[in-house]
Every structure is written in structure tokens, then in C-alpha cells.
Amino acid sequence: MTGGNAEAEDLVTYRRSDGIVHLMLNRPEKLNALSAGLRVKLREALERFDDDREARVAIISGSGRAFCAGADVQAKMLGEVDAGPRSPGEEPGGRSPRIHRTLLEMTNWKPVIAAVHGYAVGGGIVLALACDIVIAAEGTSFQVTEISRGISGNEIWSYIRRRTGEEFANEVTLTGRRFSAGEAHARGMISQVVPGDTLIEAANALAVQIAKNPPLAVQEAVRQRRMEFEAIEVEARRVLPRYLRFTEDYAESARAFSEKRPPKFVGR
Numbered sequence: 465m466t467g468g469n470a471e472a473e474d475l476v477t478y479r480r481s482d483g484i485v486h487l488m489l490n491r492p493e494k495l496n497a498l499s500a501g502l503r504v505k506l507r508e509a510l511e512r513f514d515d516d517r518e519a520r521v522a523i524i525s526g527s528g529r530a531f532c533a534g535a536d537v538q539a540k541m542l543g544e545v546d547a548g549p550r551s552p553g554e555e556p557g558g559r560s561p562r563i564h565r566t567l568l569e570m571t572n573w574k575p576v577i578a579a580v581h582g583y584a585v586g587g588g589i590v591l592a593l594a595c596d597i598v599i600a601a602e603g604t605s606f607q608v609t610e611i612s613r614g615i616s617g618n619e620i621w622s623y624i625r626r627r628t629g630e631e632f633a634n635e636v637t638l639t640g641r642r643f644s645a646g647e648a649h650a651r652g653m654i655s656q657v658v659p660g661d662t663l664i665e666a667a668n669a670l671a672v673q674i675a676k677n678p679p680l681a682v683q684e685a686v687r688q689r690r691m692e693f694e695a696i697e698v699e700a701r702r703v704l705p706r707y708l709r710f711t712e713d714y715a716e717s718a719r720a721f722s723e724k725r726p727p728k729f730v731g732r
Contacts, residue, residue, distance in 0.1 A: 475505040478512060483520040484671045485513045486664075492528025497536040498563070498587050507566045514570045520679060521671040524595060525579040525664060534586025534609060563587075564594035564623075568694045573687040575674055579667035580604055580645075581660060586613075586620065593623040594693070596686055598653070599667055600645035601660035606653075607642045613721075614714035614729075622696045627653045 477488045487509050489496035496502070513522045526532055567576065578592040581601035586609045592598050608624070610617030617637050625633035628651040636643055645657045658666045674682060708714060712732040720727035 475499075475502045476509045478509050480516065480519055482672075483518060483675050484668060485516065485519045485522040487513070487522055487524045489524070489526040489532055492526075492530075494536065495528065495530040495533035495583060496526040496588075497533045498591075499536040502536075503563060506563055510563075510566050510570070510576075513576075514572050514574065520574060520675040520682075522574065522576045523579055523664070523667045523671055524576060524591070525667070526581065528582075530582035530588075531578075531580040531584045531604070532588030532591055533583055534588045563591050564619075564693075567594045568690050570690075573683040573690065574679075575682060575686050577667050577670055579663050580654070581663055583607075585609055590620050590623055593627065593653070596689065597655050597670060599656040599658060599663070599670070600648065600654050601663045602645060602657055603660060604645040604648075604657075605642050606636075606645070606648055607640065608637045609640055611638065612640045612717065614711060614717045615708045623693075624653060626693065626696055627651075 475490055477486075477490050479486045479488075487506070489502065489506070491497065491499065491502055510522075513519050575597070576595040578595035578598045579600075580588075580592050580598060581604055583605050584592050584600075585607045589606055589608065608617055608620055610620060621633050621637045624636065632651045632653075635641075645654065648654045649657045656666060713727075713729045716727050716729060
């Protein structure tokens with residue numbers, strides 16, 4: 465679809481108007497948690513945007529009460545735990561598309577704006593920070609949950625550090641505490657905080673400003689920025705401790721989440 469009507473039945477809707485594409489995560493009953501299916505559909509939508517000759521800028525937002533609650537923890541973690549040991553050398557996390565990698569693999573380097581509201585948790589923060597500009601609605605809550613799930617969070621730490629500096633990235637990654645859109649803005653993690661009912665309007669205004677500029681110059685600026693992020697992401701992956709998804713604590717985190725009880729970690 466290249467016109468103004470959204471494909472409402474899709475996990476990700478695609479709507480283009482005057483050169484601006486609106487991509488909306490459309491799994492509101494799960495706070496747009498990144499299931500394997502949603503990851504696939506978002507990758508397809510981003511590739512469609514990249515190839516769309518009439519599209520200049522994209523805006524990613526979320527339907528319902530949240531932008532993105534991160535990984536679909538119950539489905540993903542319990543699936544990994546129940547599957548048992550993997551083959552030697554198999555990549556933890558399986559084959560589901562890594563959304564931030566999709567943005568690094570574009571060929572036309574068009575800018576993407578994240579319009580965040582409600583909650584941006586774990587992978588939801590990575591998705592937002594992989595975009596070129598991030599704005600958030602007042603009252604938005606951010607949280608890095610990787611360590612509490614039994615994994616290191618190296619990649620999300622790298623993305624936050626790139627925008628805010630090491631001290632803030634260390635604190636929110638190690639503690640897993642929630643932090644507000646106001647604090648994220650004060651730390652330089654996001655560009656703007658706006659009233660919730662003006663979020664999409666504000667994102668669209670930015671997109672219109674960008675779209676007025678020479679497209680090749682814009683795309684080259686985006687390409688340079690994303691190449692820097694690729695180097696950061698590659699380094700984070702290089703030191704990623706693969707064994708953590710095989711630990712008892714990782715399994716306990718999944719079970720406790722499913723059973724809605726406090727976890728009991730044993731350091732194994």
C-alpha cells in the first residue's frame with residue numbers, strides 16, 4: 465500500500481502521506497512487545513520504506529498504551545528455557561530479526577523518527593535509540609530490564625552511553641530502575657518531550673522539516689551516523705557473554721515472570 469489507508473489487521477501498519485511514512489506497532493494487547501512475528505513484520509515495513517521511492521522520512525510509533533514493552537518475555541524466554549540445550553555455537557536468541565540491525569542494513573539511508581509514549585522497555589529502548597531522532601510524550605517511562613532477566617544488556621548500554629555518557633548508562637542498566645521522559649531528555653537521550661496528545665503531530669512536524677531538505681544530503685548524514693552506531697553495536701556484540709542464556713538464573717527469571725512471583729537467583 466502506498467496511499468493513506470493503514471492495513472489495520474497487520475502487526476505493523478504502513479501509511480504514507482506527502483512523503484512521510486507512519487509505521488505503527490500494532491500489538492496493543494501485549495503493549496507492542498516484540499514477538500518473533502512483530503519483528504518480522506517491522507523488518508518488512510522498514511525495508512518497504514527503504515525501497516519506497518515516494519517516501520522521504522518515517523515515523524515509528526506504538527498503538528494502545530505503550531510504544532514497546534521490549535521482548536515478548538514470556539514467549540521468548542520460556543521458549544528458550546523449554547527448548548533445552550542448543551547446538552554448539554548456536555547464537556542465543558535464535559533467528560528472529562534484530563530490528564536495530566535492520567536500520568543499519570538499509571540501502572537508501574532515509575531518516576527515521578521514534579515517537580514514544582507510555583512505556584519503552586528493554587528492546588523498546590533499543591528500537592527507539594536506533595532511530596535518528598527520538599521524541600517522547602510526557603509521562604513516558606523508560607526501563608532497562610536485561611540484567612533483571614539474567615542477561616548483560618551490553619547492546620542497550622552501548623546505545624544509551626552513545627547518547628548520554630557512561631555514568632547514566634551504567635546506572636540505569638545496572639539498577640534497572642525506571643526513568644522518565646523528562647530525565648531522558650535532560651540526559652540527552654531523547655530530543656523532545658511533548659504533551660501526549662501532540663506526540664504524532666510533533667513527530668510529523670519534524671518529518672516535514674527534514675523532508676524539505678535535499679534528500680541526498682539528508683541520507684548521507686543518516687548514513688554517517690548509522691555507521692558510527694554499527695561500530696558500537698559490533699563492539700557490544702563482540703563482548704556479549706553468550707553463556708548467560710544457559711544459566712539457572714536466566715531460567716528462573718523466565719519462570720518467575722510467568723508465575724508472577726519474585727525470582728530467587730542463585731548465581732548459577
